[in-house]
Amino acid sequence: MYLELDSVFNTEGESVEFNYEFSLEDDSVVSPVKVIGSVYNKTGVVHLKADAKFDYSTSCAKCNKPLLKHANVPVRHFLLAHAESEDNDEFIVLDGMRLNLDELVSEDIFLSIPPRFLCKDDCKGLCSICGVDLNEQQCICRAPSDPRWDALKDMFNE
Numbered sequence: 001m002y003l004e005l006d007s008v009f010n011t012e013g014e015s016v017e018f019n020y021e022f023s024l025e026d027d028s029v030v031s032p033v034k035v036i037g038s039v040y041n042k043t044g045v046v047h048l049k050a051d052a053k054f055d056y057s058t059s060c061a062k063c064n065k066p067l068l069k070h071a072n073v074p075v076r077h078f079l080l081a082h083a084e085s086e087d088n089d090e091f092i093v094l095d096g097m098r099l100n101l102d103e104l105v106s107e108d109i110f111l112s113i114p115p116r117f118l119c120k121d122d123c124k125g126l127c128s129i130c131g132v133d134l135n136e137q138q139c140i141c142r143a144p145s146d147p148r149w150d151a152l153k154d155m156f157n158e
């Protein structure tokens with residue numbers, strides 16, 4: 001979606017609201033991205049404030065369990081109609097008072113996605129030797145420190 005922002009830039013107190021969906025070209029984003037928010041001129045400064053909601057499919061970095069996350073990414077920027085000397089990511093410089101909202105929201109989404117997800121904070125992961133899910137069961141690979149297994153080992157050594 002493109003927003004035409006001439007009147008917002010030129011009029012204090014003016015705002016444009018939006019509530020729409022677009023599809024993001026990313027295999028992990030499994031729903032349309034729902035964007036709700038507004039662009040408003042507050043005492044001459046133009047703010048963009050929005051929330052982007054979507055479903056995200058990934059897997060646990062430790063145990064590989066598939067995960068479906070409901071994401072809500074805040075999109076907050078100041079908009080400038082022309083470049084100023086300051087170089088700041090918070091400020092988005094527009095080309096001709098026109099904002100490509102999909103593009104801006106997509107960038108914020110990609111920046112906000114964590115590099116790895118866990119199914120739970122204390123996920124025990126998979127055994128690196130036999131591949132068993134250690135959240136569900138213990139395996140003998142982890143057991144050598146257990147005295148009962150030391151006894152067994154001794155039996156086999158004889």
Ligand SMILES: [Zn+2]
Pocket residue numbers: 060061062063064065118119120123124125
């Ligand atoms: Zn896990």
Ligand SMILES: [Zn+2]
Pocket residue numbers: 127128129130131132139140141142
């Ligand atoms: Zn194991």
